[in-house]
Amino acid sequence: MKRAVALTALLSLAILATPPASAATGSRTTAGPASPATGSASPSGRHTDPGRQVLPANDGWAAEGSGTTGGSAAPASNVHTVSTRTQLATALAAPSPKIIYVKGTIGTDKTCADYTTGGYTLQAYLAAYDPAVWGRTTEPSGPLEDARAASAAKQTANIKLKVGSNTTIVGLGKNARIRGVNLHVDKADNVIVRNIGFEDTADCFPQWDPTDGAEGNWNSLYDNISVTGSTHVWVDHNTFTDGDNPDSSQPLYFGRPYQVHDGQLDITNGANYVTASWNRFAGHDKTMLIGSTNTPGADVGKLKVTVHHNHFDDVLQRLPRVRFGQVHVYNNYYEVPDASTFVYALGVGVQSQIFAENNFFRLGRAVDPAKLLYNWAGTTLTARGNVLRVGGRVTPIDLIAVYNAVNDPDFGTDAGWTPTLHTGVDPAESVRLSVSRHAGVGEIS
Ligand code: CA
Ligand code: CA
DSSP, X not given: OOOOOOHHHHHHHHTBSSOOGGGOOSSOXXXXXXXXXXXXXXXXXXXXXXXXXXXXXXXXXGGSTTOOOTTTTOOGGGEEEEOSHHXXXXXXXXXXXXXXXXXXXXXXXXXXXXXXXXTOOHHHHHHHHOHHHHOSSSOOOSXXXXXXXXXXXXXXXXXXXXXXXXXXXXXXXXXXXXXXXXEEEESOEEEEEESOEEEOOOOSSOEEETTSTTTOEEEOOOOSEEEESOEEEEEESOEEEOTTOOGGGOOEETTEEOOOOOOSEEEXXXXXXXXXXXXXXXXXXXXXXXXXXXXXXXXXXXXXXXXXXXXXXXXXXXXXEESSOEEEEESOEEEEOOTTTOOOSEEEETTOEEEEESOEEEEOTTOOGGGGEEEEBOOBOEEESOEEEETTEEEEXXXXXXXXXXXXXXXXXXXXXXXXXXXXOOOGGGHHHHHHHHOSTTSOO
16 A cells, blocks of 8 residues: 655654554554653654654554564663763663663774784785785684784774663764764664764774685674664664765775775664664665575564665665565665766565665666666565656666666566555655655754
8 A cells, every 4th residue: 555645744753652543554453652651742742852752653664563662661760861982881781761862972982003902903914815925715814813803802892882672872953973883783672773973883903805706805894783683673864974984985905995894774683673764874885784694594584674765875785785584665765976886776685575666766877777776696576666867857767677678587576575564655756855855863853
């Protein structure tokens, strides 16, 4: 069932504790989010305090079952306002349900030099594992690789912060930022992350792997947000960038880009029931990975994710890349200006069931629309209602037909399921304006 909803109505839904009955377009009859009893509702029923807001009923896969309320029911004693990494770490370890307000910019209190141990230097690492010396058939090992790993472990201990169940993390005002930190939502249920600018979670110690791909690759550990083994997670109205340290400015070593970042929002290891809405992902390479291994295991029947009204702004691949999951990708705005750096948008992986609907793709004139899909050993997806703008012209695009015309094997055209958990799918033509204006940090308060 599709239903056009005006943007203003959609935004109102996002701040209603109890959406109107008309929003119940899904087939499920389970209870909606928490009652406003514990919140600070105004007489109109709108929560003006973003810490008390919950995921609207039916708003994507995170609305399944018990829905996603985060820490909205926190007693006053479990409400924290943080503006340093240490305060954030302390609040994350405190009792739940809890609300953590982020005020201003949180950064790390250490530099790469603080983590370096065991005699690691990049210069020595490059000398030891130069393919001319080490070859290309085995991964690095020995004292310098051990020193790199030990240094990386020290960095991980400082910048990877675990997020537990029944937690809301929300930025205050328009300028909340978390820089150089990896939020790790691990084996948790019921988590909300909203209204934060996430920046540059750079790895000080990238690892060279000569066996990754035909020419080898530099790999890094940290995402801005990692969701693993968790359920009911709502990531909304955040901005993800590499700040002043973009991938495009990294050097080449051994002829390959020195990659210091991993994902912006990666959802893996059997995570399930996630809604990523109204975020801006900008100026980054590997953006959103859903499912990290082709090996069937914990991911089978999980990785159910809804990706809607996000702005994919000059990001290069994994928008998202999907394995296993039923993933509803609708009403997103893709801006792809540069054919020389763009890799692909939707990665169709093993047993994936992508349902791509009413998205707006704005491409530079040299960008090939057949590259919007990429075959990572998937077989089929549903794509409908998507539009393409090149120059000033907006036309419908059949993503699968365009892909199949120049690639073999062809993709099938049926993902095998039809999404019901959504609050209404907007006309694709409206998405460029609504998403470019209202996605990202600074829009909800
Ligand atoms: Ca990752
Ligand atoms: Ca073909």
